[in-house]
Amino acid sequence: MSILLMIGLLFALMIIGVPVAAALALASLAFVATNGMPPMIVLANMVNGINSFPLIAVPFFILAGNLMNTAGITTRIFNFARATVGWMHGGLGHVNVGASVIFAGMSGAAVADAGGLGNIEIKAMRDAGYDTDFAVGITAASSTIGPxxxxxxxxVIYGVLADTSIGQLFTAGLLPGLMMALSLMIMVAWYSRRRNYPRDIGFRFGRFARSFVDAFLPLMTPAIIIGGIMGGLFTPTEAAIAAVAYSMFLGVAVYRTLDWRKILRVSMDTVQTTAAIMLIVAASTIFAWILTANQVALHFSQGLLAVTENKVALLLLITLIILIIGCFMETIAAITILTPVLLPVAVSLGIDPVHFGIIMILNLMIGLLTPPVGMVLYVLSKVAAVPFERCVTATAPFLVPLVIVLLLLTFIPSISMWLPTMLYR
Structure with a gap:
């Protein structure tokens, strides 16, 4: 069975609705069986794929985000963002972006942002007279800042697969994330002028000070995580554990919004989410191993170079490939499959693995906003109680600033590499 048939089987299974992890495993098993390889090699590679210390950070970051949502901390973040930027034209649109930037330093997941903050943001914008399409669109776009x-x-997943410093990847994402926020706020300002959206509330120092005090402890979460990693106090995995401990402290001891029943429910949700992610990582690992063992990366690199040797053209081609894959495949699965294939090509072009990681993740985040597998769109469809198709059309205009940031990031490496170079190299 050829590699092309295996890839074709994978997409066929996904099209008929087979879960991504099962589709990856079945396609890999079919290749193994038809090529006379021992079936146990599949299990061995799947186990090895998730037997990684840095991957321990995944369930802890998920748990920290879930605890923050359940403890009502998202409301405090929203109120602080409202007091900070709500005075601008289209204030709640700017609040939407600002709250996502803050929450990004806590959860690290776009779907968690859309599900947690989205419910508060869309309701507030509807009540203030904003169009539902605008509310859904900016909420979807701003949620992509989280990862x-x-x-x-x-x-974290990319760093494990690429054998690249997760600390450097984290610092490399800071400036691009802020650029995404700025570009979306410019888009909000443009919409607000055209549609005459109101200011939300006037700026008052007293209100700002009260909301800052109210949100101060939650705002310390990103400082603890990022500052601890950048300062060398702990590894990203240890930072995830610290985030959980701090979230528990806020929810149980400070705000008293968490009890053991809620903690148990949040823990079970985290177990389910983690299990789904780890199944995808495990199944993707054997699929990626088959691709690597059959020198797909080498053949792919040679094929691209046969098309053109121009670096700019090759970067655009790679970006287009990731964007297309991101439209059809779940983020974690796409990272696991694409990294061993595309990273060698990127390195051969002189692209730093850290820089390439940010390019890949931003590409795949845009994929979360596109059909048919746009997970953020499905979440917001439920949160806003609007059809999926309407979410797609509402979000489409906000893809423009994100794509512009992606292109700037792709062709100006210093945007992502300045901080890692200053701190680590």
Missing amino acids: IIPPSLPL
């Missing part, structure tokens, strides 16, 4: 600004679950 770029540290901590980031996708960057």
Whole structure:
């Protein structure tokens, strides 16, 4: 069975609705069986794929985000963002982006942002008279900031697969994430002028000070995580554990919004989410191993170079490939499959693995906003109670600033590499 048939089988299974992890495993098993390889090699590679210390950070970052949501901390973040930027035209649109930037430093997942903050943001914008399409669109677009600004679950997965420093990846995502926020706020300002959206509330120092005090302890979460990693106090995995401990402290001892029943429910949700991610990683590992063993990366690199040797053209081609894959495949699976294939090509072009990681994750985040597998769109469809198709059209205009940032990031490496170079090299 050829590699092309295996890849074709994978997409066929996904099209008919087979879960991504099962589709990856079945396609890999079919290749192994038809090529006379021992079936146990599949299990061995799947186990090895998740037998990694840095991957321990995944369940802890998920748990920290879930605890923050359940403890009502997202409301405090929203109120602080409202007091900070709500005075601008289209204030709640800017609040939406600002809250996502803050929450990004806690959860590291776009879906968690969309599900946690999205419910608060869309309701507030509807009540203030904003169009539902605008509210859904900016909420979807701003949620993609989460996996770029540290901590980031996708960057952890990429770092493990690429054997690249997760600390450097985290610091590399900070400036691109802020650029995404700025570009979306410019888009909000443009919409607000055209549609005459109101200011939300006037700026008052007293209100700002009260909201800052109210949100101060939650705002310390990103400082603890990012500052601890950048300062060398702990590894990203240890930072994830620290984030959970701090979230528990806030929810149980400070705000008293968490009890053992809620903690148990949050823990079970985390177990389910982690199990799904680890199944995808494990199944993707054997699929990626088959691709690597059959020198797909080498053949792919030679094929691209046969098309053109121009670095700019090759970068655009790689970006287009990741964007297309991101439209059809779940983020973690896409990272696991694409990294061993595309990273060698990127390195041969002189692209730093850290820089390439940020490019890949931002590409795949845009994929979360596109059909048919746009997970953020499905979440917001439920949160906003609007059809999926309407979510797609509402989000489409906000892809423009994200794509512009992606292109700037791709062709100006210093945007992502300045901080890692200053701190680590």
